[in-house]
Amino acid sequence: MAQVDITVVVNGQPTVVRANPEAPLETIIPKALEQTGNTGQPPDNWELRDAAGTLLDVRQKIESFHFPPNVHLFLNLKAGVGG
């Protein structure tokens, strides 16, 4: 199956990640982090949301989300332990 390009905005910095649509969505996270030089925190410490701010289940296959061609997903470092 053809690969798909997904724009991932990592802490505000956009990068285009090429992905296999049959792979889980979580596979784009390490690529997006590597491409933007965000290697200081493991992928588990990041959360992926759509443009509306909805948290995405990254275990689902990419094709199951039916993303439009110019989709932007937002990858942000979690808040961590506060207080």
Next chain:
Amino acid sequence: MTQVVDPTVSKAKFKREIREFQTLEAEYRKRGWFLVHAEFPKVLVVLAAPQLNPPALVTGVAFDYTNYDAEPPAVRLVNPFTAEPYPAAKLPTQLLRAVPGEEFTLPGLPPGARVMSQQALVQFHSPDDVPFLCIAGVREYHQHPGHSGDLWELHRATGAGRLVRLLEIIYKYGVQSIAGYNVTLVPQVNFQVGQVPE
């Protein structure tokens, strides 16, 4: 605060934050984020809640990127109209976050059941204090004596102090979670006087 880092460096990093925000400004505006002022080292973003009817301006967020990124930005919740920092007593949101509470045992519940408790991500000591955001990546957090073991240098390379990352957290805990308006009505009952006798 005095700029001690080479201003060329801080300004270049500041401009990157603003440029990246502006690249996706239309996306952010749909969420209710409005960049209303950006002049080194200060940024003011107003966060609205478009999910409400009528929509509401919830808070302003003031950033100070002096010495960035040798130091993290200072972040305050401010009045969106005056840009004055909110004292704790007037905060429109305390950025509440659900965290697992203590385990407890009750008849009818499985052992080790937990309740979720709420933790505020803004911290203060008295109602007149200007609260600070208690998350890594914020200057006031790293300057607090209680966080001397969690140095900014441990977070600097992860983008913890970046504009959009901090806005995402404030939005998630302070704006996106607003489901509606709370309206408190206080009926008052007293006597309606008819014709007043002479």
